[in-house]
Amino acid sequence: MARLIFTRLLAAIPVMLVVATFVFLLLRLSPGDPAIVIAGEHASQQQIESVRMALGLDQSLVVQYVLWMSQMASGDFGNSVLSRQPVLSLIADRLEPTLVLATVTIILTVLLAVPMGAIAAWNRDGWRDRVVMTFAVIGFSVPSFVIGYTLVLLLAINAKLLPVQGYVSPFADPWGSLRHVILPAITLSIVFMALISRVTRASILEILGEDFIRTARAKGGHEKRILWKHALPNAAVSIVTVIGLGIATLISGVVVTESVFNIPGLGRLTIDAIQGRDYPVVQGLILVFSFVYVLINLTIDIIYLIVDPRIRY
Amino acid sequence: MDEPILEICNLSIGLNAPAGKEVVDDVSLTVWRRKITCLIGESGSGKSVTSSAVMKLLPGGLRLVGGQILLDGHEMTGANAEQLADLRGRVVSMVFQEPLTALNPVMRVGDQIGELLKIHRPKMGSQERKRRILELLGDVHLPDPPATLMAFPHQLSGGQRQRVVIAMALALEPALIIADEPTTALDVTTQAQILKLFRELMTRHESGILLITHDFGVVTEVADTVYVMQNGQVVEHGSAADILKAPQHPYTRSLIAAVPKYRFRSPLPPSDTPLVSAHDLELTYTTRGFTGRTRQVKALDKVSFNIDPGEVLGVVGESGSGKSTLARTLMLFETPDNGQLQVFGEDATKLRGQALRRYRADVQMVFQDPFKSLNPRRKVGLSLTEGPIENGVSKAEAVGRAHELLDRVSLPRDAMNRFPHEFSGGQRQRICIARALAMRPRLVIADEAVSALDVSVQAQVLALFEGLKNDFGFAMLFITHDLRVASNICDRVLVMHRGRVVEVGPTQTIFTAPQAAYTRELINAIPGEWDLTPAA
Known part of the structure; x- marks a missing residue:
């Protein structure tokens, strides 16, 4: 297990190198002079030149590449054009709200969607199945900002049960934090839940037709045991795969949701950086998100090992 | 005094559709304590459905029409979920056919x-x-x-x-054990051990056993009472001795007649130019056992043999003896670690690219499971013509060949436009054979090609192989765990055990005068008592 984690992390290095190279080229090869863009609309020729010098853009592409890579390797992601702060500390400051939101979303989704899918499969074509599948169709088709604003209107503005927007750190005020994060988490998790409940249902239905389910039934005892002890663990590999893919797409959902609920996380930072043409920050974010993808994939691979003894790497 | 443990009275089971046909029709049978009751019949006769009704585990799409099932005093047809939860496993248990799933x-x-x-x-x-x-x-x-x-x-x-x-x-x-084809997927030596185990355990636990099988060899070996089923009905029942000695019903007689008899062929004179010549083939797999240690398994250990043009070489042995590895090596799916493999006069292990493609076209394989070896979403015609067309035959000619082959394997030409699921197991295996022959191969490898078929169908497919071999003149490597089958089609037999060739020789010599101790063990494990004098 330790060896797997180690080799996988080693394998992440070339992946990150490719991503870094791509980010490097994105800025250098995109049309327009980055120095002009970075210096801003009303900069004088002299200001543009000094930006060019500062960023090393007057050097050849190869020299720039080596320079960029060595900066990256030493953890120097450059400074934000807008705030002049180091990119890395900027990202670190915004990490917590996004992590809290993502974690609550994932927990909420897995806890609800997996049992929903399992019950739908067990109750195939019954009313519970119909309810779950109707929910899934709605979850897929309604855009998350519509769900977000609707929830705000109903629960925050009309019923006054929850705060409208904003963010409170769980370290400062756990209860307040949860109250703030619950609406955005529900908003984010609806699509995710629709996806996972559908996949859980489909894979359990497939497993329920297997021979070993009949064996389990022939053992006697209550039928519930067959669903939870035999069908669900066997469906786990496909469910875990989809949860992993879902977490990856969650990142794009975070951007929209954080805007709707005005949460100062990585999503907001991304939007602000793109709107402000803050190239160093955009680069840093792409690298961080890519690294998160790599980590998620590694985690999924490790979970495979745990849920299915037949899988060995 | 013996007491009945299971009494089925006038059981009828029908398809879950309006005016559905009855798949089990008015079946009555009794299982006694300390007795093995055999239910015998071919696939589709309703024997498995009958047994699953006892545990109320009917497959979807079937429903109970009428009758009673009395299990140790409990009425099973009307049992509710709570009673079933208690009875299943405790009073009645089941051994299923497919140990792998x-x-x-x-x-x-x-x-x-x-x-x-x-x-x-x-x-x-x-x-x-x-x-x-x-x-x-x-x-x-x-x-x-x-x-x-x-x-x-x-x-x-x-x-x-x-x-x-x-x-x-x-x-x-439990008082009753239902065993549904418990040994069909196993080789003879394991089968013999398991049947012995059943007897031993039955006497120790005072249970009754309902054994479902299609193999009269198994019946001869263990049965006390026999019920013969055909098309959902019990056509004959009685003590095992009576039924085996004096079967009354024509269907029982035909089933007994279909059991492969030994029928030895005189071997061909050895040829100077063998089609396949393997010398000291070695192949080692590294696996990880459940203790976590890596283990080296010699799948092939100094294997040498020849196949002459037009010859059928049988390969017999229990599971894990290296039979399938041998087939895979001959198909060049595996590369041997050591040894020489000369096929069609060339060093087969050195073939690459175009030459390898040509080789694969010349060597064709027929697999064990006719249900899994055809693409379920492709029409039969496509499966039959794809190979030849890929290898440069014109479409018209490929279709012509496919028609000819369908005629030859006794299937209608319109089978071309149908899907595999529309055919029975035997028919599908005929399609698989036609698919292999469409390539006009020089060597056919049949890996347990008749093992999944009912005995009567088995006999037909074996006869088909024989006829086709005479018409097309290919040589064959025929892998089987069933020695009776081997005796019917092979010129020579090669006995494998743990990756080694234990013995190789003309079929009759192997059966009547086996030299190796392992071969003797294998022949003794064949269920039933068999007359080793060749049939006419």
């Missing part, structure tokens, strides 16, 4: 057996439960019970998994 793949073997004890003996402590599981694993003669306890099903062989399923069936010493 009957166990939960992600649950440890010990936990799967322990589950029964947890359900029915909730007060049993975990130490005591473990002791009981170990005892059961020992009862079914599994090697190293403590290690097996912790193993996952995929780490065990087919025979070992079947023993685990049997251990599960015995866990609570």
Whole structure:
């Protein structure tokens, strides 16, 4: 297990190198002079030149590449054009709200969607199945900002049960934090839940037709045991795969949701950086998100090992 | 005094559709304690459906039409969920046919057996439960019970998994054990051990056994009472001795007649230019056992043999003896670590690119499972013409060939436009044979090609192979675990055991005067008593 984690992390290095190279080229090869863009609309020729010098853009592409890579390797992601702060500390400051939101979303989704899918499969074509599948169709088709604003209107503005927007750190005020994060988490998790409940249902239905389910039934005892002890663990590999893919797409959902609920996380930072043409920050974010993808994939691979003894790497 | 443990009276089961046909029609049978009752019939005769009705485990799409099932005094047809939860596993248990799929793949073997004890003996402590599981694993003669306890099903062989399923069936010493083709997927030596085990356990636990089989060899070996089923009805029943000696019903007679008889062929004179010449082939697999150690398995250990043009060489041996590895090596799916393999006068192991493609076209394979070896979403015509067209035959000619072959394997030409699921097992195997022959191969490898078929169908397919071989003149490597089948089609037989060639020689010599101890063991394990004098 330790060896797997180690080799996988080693394998992440070339992946990150490719991503870094791509980010490097994105800025250098995109049309327009980055120095002009970075210096801003009303900069004088002299200001543009000094930006060019500062960023090393007057050097050849190869020299720039080596320079960029060595900066990256030493953890120097450059400074934000807008705030002049180091990119890395900027990202670190915004990490917590996004992590809290993502974690609550994932927990909420897995806890609800997996049992929903399992019950739908067990109750195939019954009313519970119909309810779950109707929910899934709605979850897929309604855009998350519509769900977000609707929830705000109903629960925050009309019923006054929850705060409208904003963010409170769980370290400062756990209860307040949860109250703030619950609406955005529900908003984010609806699509995710629709996806996972559908996949859980489909894979359990497939497993329920297997021979070993009949064996389990022939053992006697209550039928519930067959669903939870035999069908669900066997469906786990496909469910875990989809949860992993879902977490990856969650990142794009975070951007929209954080805007709707005005949460100062990585999503907001991304939007602000793109709107402000803050190239160093955009680069840093792409690298961080890519690294998160790599980590998620590694985690999924490790979970495979745990849920299915037949899988060995 | 013997008492009945199961009484089925006038049981009828129909398709779950309006005006559905009855798949089980007015069946009555009785199973006694300390007796093995055999239910025999071909696939589709309703024997498995009847047995699953006893546990109220009817497959979807079927419904009970009428009749009664009295199990140890309990009426099963009207049993509710609570009664079933109590009776299943405790009073009646079942051994299923497919040892490879009957166990939960992600649950440890010990936990799967322990589950029964947890359900029915909730007060049993975990130490005591473990002791009981170990005892059961020992009862079914599994090697190293403590290690097996912790193993996952995929780490065990087919025979070992079947023993685990049997251990599960015995866990609570039920009054009735239903065994549905428990040995069909196993080789003869394992089958003999398991049948012996059934007898032994039955007397020890005072259980009754309902054994479902299509093999009269098995019936001869173990049955006390026999019921013969055809098209959902019991056509004949009586004591095993009576039925085997003096079958009354024509169907019973035809079933007994279809059991392969020994029929030795005179071997061809050896040729100077063999088609295949293998010398000292060696192939080692590295696997990881359930103890976590890596283990080297010599799948092929100094294997040498020849196949002459037009000859059928049989390969027999139990599962894991290296038969299939040999076939894969000959197909060049595996590269031997050592040794020479000359095929069609060329060094086969050195073939690459175009030459390899040509080689693969010349060597064709027919697989064991006709249900899985045809693409379910492709029409038969496409399967038959794809290979030739890929290899440069014009479409018109490929279609012509396919028509000819369908005629030859006695299937209608319109089969081209139908899907595999529209055919029975025997018909599908004919399609697979036609598919292989469409390539005009010089060598055909048949890997257990008739093992999944009913005996009567088996006889037809063997005759078909024989006829086609004469017409097309290909040589054949015929792999089988069934020695009776081997005797019917092979010129010479090669006996394999643990990757080694134990013995090779003309079929009749192998059967009547086996030299190696292992060959003798294999021949003795064949169920039933067989007359070794060749049939006319």
